[in-house]
Amino acid sequence: DQQVKQNSPSLSVQEGRISILNCDYTNSMFDYFLWYKKYPAEGPTFLISISSIKDKNEDGRFTVFLNKSAKHLSLHIVPSPPGDSAVYFCAGKGATNKLIFGTGTLLAVQP
């Protein structure tokens, strides 16, 4: 049973445009959601998080939106340079601080 789902395995956007990455979850007990970026041959790097009591959090080029009623969150990246090409993971945090990750979305930013 996958508690966190990233249904798009890949996404392609033009350089300078907005990238929107989506994530769905089933566990209503998650109290935080996190987004990570992963380049090949490196570990995941933390990008941004959002508390379940908020619906938006912004940090520089990254904005995360949370829709609790739909159990859906999205990460907006504006603008998107080619260096943003990577795999993006979303994760939900349960009560024991355990992170449950999605399968990731490969973002390809085309020059």
Place this chain on the structure above:
Amino acid sequence: ETGVTQTPRHLVMGMTNKKSLKCEQHLGHNAMYWYKQSAKKPLELMFVYNFKEQTENNSVPSRFSPECPNSSHLFLHLHTLQPEDSALYLCASSQRTSGGYTQYFGPGTRLTVL
């Protein structure tokens, strides 16, 4: 060194070998984690250590044996592995006190079992 480091970065071993993966965190954190990442699957949590005590074992086979001698170091001892254990093994750390929850990852060890 800063952040979370892992050695070796790549490891090839036979099914009868014994090897160990090492993780070290330089962030002053008090919790450490082992994850397994297989192709096209989510990161799977294997073990959690808080203040050197193991608090979670996610039904991991006994051929994987973790060791946490102090809050900065974490080992994963491997013996009689199977080819399906080939994966990227990631270590992470976090600050469990003061409401901390963000986990910071090392670069991983790419393990191939022949």
